[in-house]
Amino acid sequence: MTDLTDHPITRRWAPRHPDRIQLYSFPTPNGVKISIALEEMGLPYEAHRVTLSDADVKSDAFLSLNPNNKIPAIIDPDGPGGEPLPLFESGAILVYLAEKSGQLIGTDAAERAQILQWLMFQMGGVGPMFGQLGYFTKLGGKEIEDPRPRTRYINEARRLLGVIEKQLDGRDWIMGDYSIADIALAPWLRALDFYGVRDTVGWAEHPRTVAYLDRFLARPAVQAGLNVPPRD
Numbered sequence: 001m002t003d004l005t006d007h008p009i010t011r012r013w014a015p016r017h018p019d020r021i022q023l024y025s026f027p028t029p030n031g032v033k034i035s036i037a038l039e040e041m042g043l044p045y046e047a048h049r050v051t052l053s054d055a056d057v058k059s060d061a062f063l064s065l066n067p068n069n070k071i072p073a074i075i076d077p078d079g080p081g082g083e084p085l086p087l088f089e090s091g092a093i094l095v096y097l098a099e100k101s102g103q104l105i106g107t108d109a110a111e112r113a114q115i116l117q118w119l120m121f122q123m124g125g126v127g128p129m130f131g132q133l134g135y136f137t138k139l140g141g142k143e144i145e146d147p148r149p150r151t152r153y154i155n156e157a158r159r160l161l162g163v164i165e166k167q168l169d170g171r172d173w174i175m176g177d178y179s180i181a182d183i184a185l186a187p188w189l190r191a192l193d194f195y196g197v198r199d200t201v202g203w204a205e206h207p208r209t210v211a212y213l214d215r216f217l218a219r220p221a222v223q224a225g226l227n228v229p230p231r232d
């Protein structure tokens, strides 16, 4: 691909500003990571609304960008070597954007490695576990009578909250200065409210985590990115 408009996704979601980073997303905890990062880094972008319905995420057009049928995904028309770069998986996109902008990924090799460590903690632990808790509590799995899946994810969410609470002792952000690890983590903490499980997981017993989420939500770039693209 030498030009953004060569990519099949542009036939369904046409760029109005082909010089900007194209974001294909929906305002879920994974989706808003990227709009928030783009806002924080001041990178020009254009957001396209890809809903979670099969007609969108499982369309041939979207699968041409992410064969794993999940938002978010991007195309940077000005990728490495000036070539367009398509990318999916929110963690990979965050690292790419941080390296492109030279922001929010630490200032030396040790900080960078530890920021990536907390980013992976979110990607492999908090996201999947909180997501399953939401599924078995509020979404499709809430009618399932067997208590074991719900109990497992409640216990795991509580345990992960305990890890975060301990890490935030004496820290404003999860590792060093504000970084892509916070942009990955905090939207998932916010989702506990949406899933209606704050009391179940003992949210109020984690005061440093409560203050951390408030600190995150008070950032203007976070507020700007939270509803991008609009839900409807």
Ligand SMILES: N[C@@H](CCC(=O)N[C@@H](CS)C(=O)NCC(=O)O)C(=O)O
Pocket (backbone or CB within 6 Å): 028, 029, 030, 031, 052, 057, 069, 070, 071, 072, 088, 089, 090, 091
């Ligand atoms: N590991 C992926 C997870 C992305 C993900 O789970 N996206 C959800 C919305 S939050 C989605 O697109 N679901 C649609 C589907 O699975 O059909 C990432 O971090 O980008």
